[in-house]
Amino acid sequence: MKHIKPQFGFILAILSVLVLVSCADKKEKKHKKKDKQEKTVAASETLNIKDSNLSIDCDTSYWKYVYNPERLQVIDKCKTVSGVIEETNAEEDGDQHLLLKLDNGQEDLLTKINIKKKQGDLVIEAICANKPTVKKVGTTCEGYINNIKIPKLGEHVKVTGSLVIDTHNGWSEIHPITKIEMLK
Numbered sequence: 134m135k136h137i138k139p140q141f142g143f144i145l146a147i148l149s150v151l152v153l154v155s156c157a158d159k160k161e162k163k164h165k166k167k168d169k170q171e172k173t174v175a176a177s178e179t180l181n182i183k184d185s186n187l188s189i190d191c192d193t194s195y196w197k198y199v200y201n202p203e204r205l206q207v208i209d210k211c212k213t214v215s216g217v218i219e220e221t222n223a224e225e226d227g228d229q230h231l232l233l234k235l236d237n238g239q240e241d242l243l244t245k246i247n248i249k250k251k252q253g254d255l256v257i258e259a260i261c262a263n264k265p266t267v268k269k270v271g272t273t274c275e276g277y278i279n280n281i282k283i284p285k286l287g288e289h290v291k292v293t294g295s296l297v298i299d300t301h302n303g304w305s306e307i308h309p310i311t312k313i314e315m316l317k
Contacts, residue, residue: 227265246303256306
């Protein structure tokens with residue numbers, strides 16, 4: 134190579150720095166994605182308990198199909214409640230979101246937000262009961278077949294699943310529901 138002009142050397146140095154920064158940025162994004170995946174697995178594994186006192190009604194394998202499980206603070210891994218369905222609607226993440234007017238004696242399960250924003254009802258969610266309508270859910274429901282019969286408005290039911298606080302909203306809920314039984 135003959136003499137390189139100083140301007141060309143400066144441009145070459147800038148390009149080299151830009152390539153290095155771009156590679157470092159891609160590597161960091163890859164690590165963040167891997168960390169997020171590991172946290173999701175960890176959140177589901179912390180609930181994957183082997184307790185002979187728990188019935189099959191509290192199948193913790195459902196947690197791997199919960200969209201964004203990090204937002205749910207587990208209060209009770211297996212809780213059964215009863216009440217009357219007051220509202221039901223499909224959420225964009227594929228879950229069926231229902232409001233349950235609890236039978237007497239269960240009011241201590243509600244937060245102030247349940248009382249203020251949910252008319253004193255407990256939120257219950259059947260995961261992957263519908264097709265997700267937003268891309269951010271990704272493959273969360275892939276491989277899961279919802280076998281939970283969604284109750285109709287006014288039906289009296291017994292619901293089993295994990296009692297959690299939805300930290301994004303502040304209310305308590307059964308999420309995911311692992312079993313619903315119709316009561317008379």
